[in-house]
Amino acid sequence: MRRQIVLDTETTGLNARNGDRIIEIGAVELLNRKLTGNNFHMYINPERDSEEGALAVHGLTTEFLSDKPKFAEIAEAFCTYVKDAEIIIHNAPFDVGFLNAELARMNLPSFSDQCPAITDTLVLAKELHPGKRNSLDALCGRYEISNSHRKLHGALLDAELLADVFLAMSRGQNSFEIDMADDDAPKVQEFVASDQPVGEITVLAAVDDELNEHETLLNGLDKQIRDKCIWHTTA
Structure with missing residues (x-):
């Protein structure tokens, strides 16, 4: 059974090397290209404030995050959840860089080592739609996936939207059969010997x-x- 995890994170800023931290992880599971409802979602206390620009994007304040678990407290559950799955991320180097940094603080194997099968939907989108905008919002519009409820970025919501986008982008023809209502069925001409x-x-x-x-x-x-x-x- 093919297991895929569609994953997104929110962070205090844009640069893990400068000490920015993960504040939210959202992930949804696909089995054989179907959502299972087995999701992973955690808010995380980053032990620092978010940059002003990042706060405007996700809206997760220091006060809201102050009583949430630290990454070290959720790391084992998270690593167990993603184990042996193909990971699907939009702009994967960003999220993977932050996950690697968090795990390095605990002297644990990097996310890249634990989950070597990573699909970057941004790369896939650029291959399919060269020269076009390929943000998550743009792809939702292109594939007619409703994101009207997305006022701020949220890791779980974005993972759910990305799962729909990924399934639409990677959809292939699985059968020669064509389902038609009786009224729409093609008429077969009868031939007399x-x-x-x-x-x-x-x-x-x-x-x-x-x-x-x-x-x-x-x-x-x-x-x-x-x-x-x-x-x-x-x-």
């Missing part, structure tokens, strides 16, 4: 150039859905 002889049927085989073009197209589909498309899996 005839005694007249049927002419010789001519079969034109694809030439090498056409076969190569077809394989290039299928490989492109594989890359877009980050898996094998149905024409490869049924070949």
Whole structure:
């Protein structure tokens, strides 16, 4: 069973190397591309104030966070939750850098070592939509995912939105079957057998150039859905 964790963090500022800390972690679980409801969400006391710009983004005040657990108190539960999963993050270097810094303070293996399978949806979006805005808000608009309730950034809310965006971006055709209502079903023309002889049927085989073009197209589909498309899996 393929387990994926869509993850987001909020922080006191933009630079973990300058001592900024994680103040919120939100994550949702996907099993076989379906949300399970097994979420991870924690507010964290960073033991410092948020920068003014960051506070305007997430709205989590020092007073609100003062009675929340410190990262060291939630680290074990968090590492257990993400273990052996593929991690999906938008702009992964930012969040991974902060997680690595927090774990380094505890002399624990880095997040990168504990979770080597990391998919960056920002990289994926840039491949699919070169030259376009690929922020989470922009992608929600592009894939018609409602984010009207997103007034401030929140790690769990953003992880939920990102999960919907990721599923939309990586959606492939899983079946040749087409579900249609009876009224929309195509009409099948009936043919009556005839005694007249049927002419010789001519079969034109694809030439090498056409076969190569077809394989290039299928490989492109594989890359877009980050898996094998149905024409490869049924070949």
